[in-house]
Structure formats: C-alpha cells, structure tokens
Amino acid sequence: MIPAKFDYRRASSAEEALSFLGEFGDEAKLLAGGHSLLPLMKLRLASPSVLVDIGRLSDLSYINDGGDHIAIGALTRHRDLETSDLLKQQVPILAHTAGLVGDPQVRHRGTLGGTISHGDPASDLPAVVLALGGTLVVKGPKGEREIAATDFFKGFLETALQPDELLTEIRVPKVAGAGWSYQKFNRRAQDWAIVGVAAVRNGTTGIALVNMGSTPLRAAAVEQALSGGASAADAAAQASEGLDPPADLNASVEYRRHLATVLVRRALEEAGTT
Ligand code: FAD
Numbered sequence: 001m002i003p004a005k006f007d008y009r010r011a012s013s014a015e016e017a018l019s020f021l022g023e024f025g026d027e028a029k030l031l032a033g034g035h036s037l038l039p040l041m042k043l044r045l046a047s048p049s050v051l052v053d054i055g056r057l058s059d060l061s062y063i064n065d066g067g068d069h070i071a072i073g074a075l076t077r078h079r080d081l082e083t084s085d086l087l088k089q090q091v092p093i094l095a096h097t098a099g100l101v102g103d104p105q106v107r108h109r110g111t112l113g114g115t116i117s118h119g120d121p122a123s124d125l126p127a128v129v130l131a132l133g134g135t136l137v138v139k140g141p142k143g144e145r146e147i148a149a150t151d152f153f154k155g156f157l158e159t160a161l162q163p164d165e166l167l168t169e170i171r172v173p174k175v176a177g178a179g180w181s182y183q184k185f186n187r188r189a190q191d192w193a194i195v196g197v198a199a200v201r202n203g204t205t206g207i208a209l210v211n212m213g214s215t216p217l218r219a220a221a222v223e224q225a226l227s228g229g230a231s232a233a234d235a236a237a238q239a240s241e242g243l244d245p246p247a248d249l250n251a252s253v254e255y256r257r258h259l260a261t262v263l264v265r266r267a268l269e270e271a272g273t274t
Helices: 014-027 037-042 078-083 085-090 092-098 104-109 112-118 125-132 220-227 232-236 253-271
Strands: 007-010 028-031 050-053 063-065 069-073 135-140 143-148 153-155 166-173 179-185 195-202 204-210
Touching: 014 028, 014 050, 014 135, 014 166, 028 037, 063 085, 069 085, 078 092, 078 104, 078 112, 085 092, 092 125, 092 179, 092 195, 112 125, 112 166, 125 166, 125 195, 125 204, 179 253, 195 253, 204 220, 204 253, 220 232, 232 253
Parallel strands: 007 050, 028 050
Antiparallel strands: 063 069, 069 166, 135 143, 135 166, 179 195, 195 204
C-alpha cells in the first residue's frame, strides 16, 4: 500500500500545470483531490513519475451563472456543489447527487473535474452530467476545445482527454422546473453505487446509468422508447438493452440488469412527466 517513488510539482496556475504536462509528457499525472488517483497509486495500478498538484488552483473553483447554463470550475469540490444555492435552484439534481458521494471527507476533497476526468463507470456525478447533456471545456497546448459529455467517456477509466490536456470547466444547462431523479442503490449510505440512475425530464428525457458498463453511459434504449411514447414501466424494461454490465462481489450481471430496470422505473416515476 505504498506508492512507487514520484516527483512532485505544485502548479500555481492552469498555464503552469499545462507547462508541467508539456515538460513531463506521459510520465506526469494531475493531482486534484487525490481520492481516486492516490488509491490507484497505492495499489500500484498507476505509477506516474511526476505528480502535478492542481488542488490549490482556486481560480478553477467556482459555480457561475453563464446565462443558459451553469459553469463550474473543474476544481470545485463535491461539498461546494452540494451546498450551492445557485445549483439547488438551477440544477438541483447535481447539488443533490453531490451530497450522496462517499462520506463528508470524500466530498470535502474530491472535485467535479477529478471525477469526470477519471471516468470511473461507478461514479455518481459523471452520470448526472451525461443525463443533463453537459459540455466539458478542456485546455491544452493547442488552445481550448469543448467536448460534449456524450463524446467524452471512451473506455474503462479512459476519456477523450489527451495526456497534455487539463479539464478546466464543466457546463450544464439550467433545468429549474424540470423533473429529475437520482436513484443510488447501495448497501450502506456512504458506499459506491451498485447501480445508479440519473434522470432529467425537460421536454425530452435524459437517462444515464452508473456501473452498467465500462463507462458512465446514456440509457439509449430507454430514451428511444420514451420518445416513441412508451410508459415508464415499458421504457424501464429496456434499461440494460445492449449493455454489458460487470459482475463483482456486490452483484451478478443478472442482478445489475434487474436493478437497472427497477431503478429506471423509479427514476421516471419520481421525475414525473415534464
Ligand atoms: P484525483 O484522484 O485527484 O484525480 C483522478 C484522475 O483525474 C487522475 O487521473 C487525475 O490525473 C485526473 N484529473 C483530475 N483533475 C483533472 C483535471 N482538472 N483535468 C484533467 N485530469 C484531471 N465517487 C463517487 O462518485 N461516489 C462515491 O460514492 C464515492 N465514494 C468514495 C469513497 C472513498 C472512500 C473514496 C476514496 C472515493 C470515493 N469516490 C466516490 C471518488 C471521489 O468522488 C473522487 O473524489 C473522485 O472520483 C475523483 O476526484 P479527485 O478530485 O479526487 O481526483
């Protein structure tokens, strides 16, 4: 449980972080809250030779009104999402779900940018950003680019981020008045989801699933069934259509499929018909 030896650099700005990434290339890893990266390093599943600490970049910690969307700095902690009045008004599903991540210690350290960049299919907030149809703003040596959340998650712990890029901002549409629900099924309150479902109904319906494949993903078959006029129960029956959920100590493949159906139905019923 002791990580391999590494060098440490503390970035004092996003530009300095990018310059460290340019200098050290694939050998470097960004360190935000450290709550996913450090456990991987202790298990020797990751062995970066340089850690570039971005955890103190306070200019990347904000929740701002961007007109038709809310702009959230990548270094914003889960606890700040949970307690933000702006988010509670405009994107309540994000504030609510942030309050379900791990325990208070995790929520005080972990960052929204960290959980999105890590791309863990078991994480709660990537699914919420997917269901909302969010956009990710990324900076690299060639400048800034925007990536739709639906195009961001590529494989297990693999995203569209290049090794020399920094996720700087997460944009989510304002959905005040929309129906929404986040269903997290776990054994103890602070545990990771065995399966989770995020639903946002705002004219159209966005549904995303936690722990039902190798990435956070949209429940395309459910969304299609709903747009064709299916009832909540009939649409929910499609929850695991075309998906390949994992089996682990907590759940078999069949149990995950069953949970997905039940949780999608509950999410649709709670979100209502808006
Ligand atoms: P880090 O660990 O610092 O980084 C993770 C990865 O993202 C690294 O590869 C890093 O290089 C990269 N990275 C970080 N920031 C950026 C950036 N801005 N741009 C580019 N790359 C970046 N999560 C849940 O969703 N639900 C849970 O119930 C849950 N329970 C937890 C329980 C425990 C005990 C622990 C330790 C963690 C738990 N987590 C849970 C994970 C937690 O939410 C982490 O905070 C989160 O996954 C990663 O955020 P971080 O800021 O700690 O990222």
